[in-house]
Amino acid sequence: MTTTSDAVPTADTQMNRFGHFVHERFGVDTSDYDARWSWSVRQPAQFWRAVWEFFDLDALAAEPLGRGDEAVLADDRMPGAVWFPGVRLNYVDQVLRHAALPGAAIVGIDEAGERSEIAWSELPSQVAGLASTLRAHGVGPGDVVAAYLPDIPEAVIAFLATASLGAVWSGCGQDYAPQGAAGRLGQLAPKVLFTAAGYRYNGKVVDKRSDSAELAGLLPNLLAHITIGDADPAPSTIDYAEARAGDPGDLRPLQVPFDRPLWVLFSSGTTGRPKGIVHGHGGVLLEHLKAGALHGDLSSNDVFFWQTALSWMMWNYQVAGLLCGSRIVCYSGSPLYPDADRLWQIVDDERVTYFGTSPGQLQASRKAGLEPGRRHDLNRLRALGSTGSSLAADLFTWVDDHVRSGLPISSISGGTDIVSAFAGGSTGEPVVPGELSVRYLGVALESWSPEARPLVGEVGELVVTAPMPSMPVSFWDDPDGARYRAAYFAHEWESGASNPEKPVWRHGDWVTVTERGSLVIHGRSDATLNRHGIRMGSADIYEVVEALDEIAEAFVLGVDGPDGAYWMPLFVTLVPGATLDDALIGRIAASVRDRLSKRHVPDEVIEAPGIPHTRTGKKLEVPVTAILAGRSEVNIDPKAVDDYALINWYAEQGRAHRW
Numbered sequence: 001m002t003t004t005s006d007a008v009p010t011a012d013t014q015m016n017r018f019g020h021f022v023h024e025r026f027g028v029d030t031s032d033y034d035a036r037w038s039w040s041v042r043q044p045a046q047f048w049r050a051v052w053e054f055f056d057l058d059a060l061a062a063e064p065l066g067r068g069d070e071a072v073l074a075d076d077r078m079p080g081a082v083w084f085p086g087v088r089l090n091y092v093d094q095v096l097r098h099a100a101l102p103g104a105a106i107v108g109i110d111e112a113g114e115r116s117e118i119a120w121s122e123l124p125s126q127v128a129g130l131a132s133t134l135r136a137h138g139v140g141p142g143d144v145v146a147a148y149l150p151d152i153p154e155a156v157i158a159f160l161a162t163a164s165l166g167a168v169w170s171g172c173g174q175d176y177a178p179q180g181a182a183g184r185l186g187q188l189a190p191k192v193l194f195t196a197a198g199y200r201y202n203g204k205v206v207d208k209r210s211d212s213a214e215l216a217g218l219l220p221n222l223l224a225h226i227t228i229g230d231a232d233p234a235p236s237t238i239d240y241a242e243a244r245a246g247d248p249g250d251l252r253p254l255q256v257p258f259d260r261p262l263w264v265l266f267s268s269g270t271t272g273r274p275k276g277i278v279h280g281h282g283g284v285l286l287e288h289l290k291a292g293a294l295h296g297d298l299s300s301n302d303v304f305f306w307q308t309a310l311s312w313m314m315w316n317y318q319v320a321g322l323l324c325g326s327r328i329v330c331y332s333g334s335p336l337y338p339d340a341d342r343l344w345q346i347v348d349d350e351r352v353t354y355f356g357t358s359p360g361q362l363q364a365s366r367k368a369g370l371e372p373g374r375r376h377d378l379n380r381l382r383a384l385g386s387t388g389s390s391l392a393a394d395l396f397t398w399v400d401d402h403v404r405s406g407l408p409i410s411s412i413s414g415g416t417d418i419v420s421a422f423a424g425g426s427t428g429e430p431v432v433p434g435e436l437s438v439r440y441l442g443v444a445l446e447s448w449s450p451e452a453r454p455l456v457g458e459v460g461e462l463v464v465t466a467p468m469p470s471m472p473v474s475f476w477d478d479p480d481g482a483r484y485r486a487a488y489f490a491h492e493w494e495s496g497a498s499n500p501e502k503p504v505w506r507h508g509d510w511v512t513v514t515e516r517g518s519l520v521i522h523g524r525s526d527a528t529l530n531r532h533g534i535r536m537g538s539a540d541i542y543e544v545v546e547a548l549d550e551i552a553e554a555f556v557l558g559v560d561g562p563d564g565a566y567w568m569p570l571f572v573t574l575v576p577g578a579t580l581d582d583a584l585i586g587r588i589a590a591s592v593r594d595r596l597s598k599r600h601v602p603d604e605v606i607e608a609p610g611i612p613h614t615r616t617g618k619k620l621e622v623p624v625t626a627i628l629a630g631r632s633e634v635n636i637d638p639k640a641v642d643d644y645a646l647i648n649w650y651a652e653q654g655r656a657h658r659w
């Protein structure tokens with residue numbers, strides 16, 4: 001496989017400056033990435049102290065960080081690690097540090113192309129004005145402020161105002177119906193709700209006024225409902241412009257303990273009550289500076305655009321651009337409207353330097369025959385990020401051929417749980433198609449065999465063997481931590497000599513750590529295809545099948561039947577004009593056999609009317625497999641799925657299958 005960009009260890013990147021700083025400060029060998037990573041996981045207290053010092057966080061905190069490892073990591077138990085016990089700070093201060101920068105901090109673009117800007121210089125007064133209105137409505141430390149909004153700049157201001165008070169933020173995209181949003185936000189008993197009158201999507205105006213009013217009615221503790229963009233707001237609501245014009249006074253974000261909740265994110269909740277995952281101010285601040293500034297090299301020279309939505313953790317990750325002094329771009333429309341070129345046009349118009357997207361958008365660009373590098377001026381673009389699912393090798397190559405040769409690609413993998421990435425591309429590190437270049441600093445990631453043995457060059461369970469500061473401080477409404485432990489620490493490793501002495505975080509993904517230290521993610525381990533003892537990752541099959549021009553999307557399931565029978569159907573959706581005839585089925589089977597193995601060839605290829613996803617775009621492999629297997633206890637929550645009507649179609653396939 002080709003290397004599309006070469007390592008540049010001497011370049012003036014923040015990562016290299018950090019390496020020099022660590023070498024000087026701690027006398028550590030940081031000559032290459034491997035050395036840095038090994039030190040960061042062997043000496044976590046030293047590593048996170050280095051991050052703290054490199055970004056001069058003493059300047060933000062009420063008091064300087066104490067000496068000794070205990071001041072950084074007082075207890076390394078997992079779960080229950082105690083990070084930075086004596087520290088008081090506020091996430092928002094790191095954003096406001098950049099307020100003297102010229103130009104726009106936040107740009108908003110809607111689907112019709114309407115554009116708005118909030119300048120860095122306006123940020124403090126907008127945050128302070130809104131914070132004072134929230135305070136006037138009774139919001140104080142620990143209270144929850146909820147948002148039902150598209151990805152618009154006002155959402156970022158509302159979040160910063162909330163966090164500045166030491167209150168807790170939680171956002172839900174307006175693509176959720178009111179009941180679905182209430183199933184999440186309602187758990188938190190918010191005191192204030194932000195909603196928008198609507199947004200444009202797929203060429204239509206989506207009017208959300210009555211849904212917003214319905215949601216407000218489902219939140220009994222609400223003291224104020226602030227509406228954005230409603231020309232005719234109901235008397236019981238407060239207009240956002242008025243709320244933002246509260247007395248700005250002297251903005252002093254409240255200094256809070258390191259682990260004070262910053263926000264609550266929700267798991268997809270397709271089959272049970274969505275879990276509220278709580279992250280703290282300090283953990284997110286350190287993790288996002290590390291990921292954004294060190295790995296992504298984000299700075300005030302950058303325009304950072306990651307296409308996302310409020311219910312997806314990538315919204316929170318996008319806001320991290322502000323922590324690094326970068327301008328961020330919020331886009332509230334469909335990524336594919338009016339056509340697949342839409343996001344490339346934004347990258348060009350906004351002079352984006354770091355563009356984050358998904359395999360789906362890249363695949364759609366490829367299938368539409370786009371040549372973004374020819375059609376647009378993408379010269380300022382210096383990195384392309386991708387997440388949501390594994391980025392197949394052929395899409396790396398497509399970017400190299402059709403966007404820009406040598407453009408570093410960072411396929412990242414992590415999730416809501418840590419509101420960041422465990423691994424991905426890193427500025428200056430080589431990129432190999434289909435791989436995540438490195439394990440991120442401070443992430444003790446390994447691939448483990450069923451007997452809890454570390455593996456290199458073989459597929460295993462993705463585990464993290466030491467705490468990270470952005471692991472959840474708790475789950476919401478989980479006083480004894482039982483739901484938290486069950487989510488990550490309850491895996492039963494097969495008995496063997498090396499059974500772990502300490503609990504490890506099992507993430508639920510299949511991963512290979514290569515000899516070079518890069519990674520390949522093979523899909524969810526709880527959705528593993530286990531054909532008569534041969535285990536296969538679904539992502540490997542998607543990579544091959546979705547590369548075929550006729551296939552829009554693929555969905556492979558492994559269904560257990562009676563008497564040890566196993567059925568492995570591959571469902572596909574087709575691009576317009578394509579037909580699933582014997583020739584195409586033959587080509588699918590041949591590609592899977594040639595590029596993977598004959599064991600990976602599905603039992604059947606079936607054209608589907610669609611593929612069900614969570615609202616953050618993950619294929620619903622586990623619950624749909626259970627439905628096909630006829631397991632009656634599976635109850636998929638219609639509100640958590642993008643197209644619930646499809647579930648009946650899949651159930652019908654299960655009933656019709658002859659074992």
Ligand SMILES: CC(=O)CC(=O)O
Binds near residue numbers: 314388412416421
């Ligand atoms: C960083 C990620 O892992 C994002 C996601 O796929 O949810």
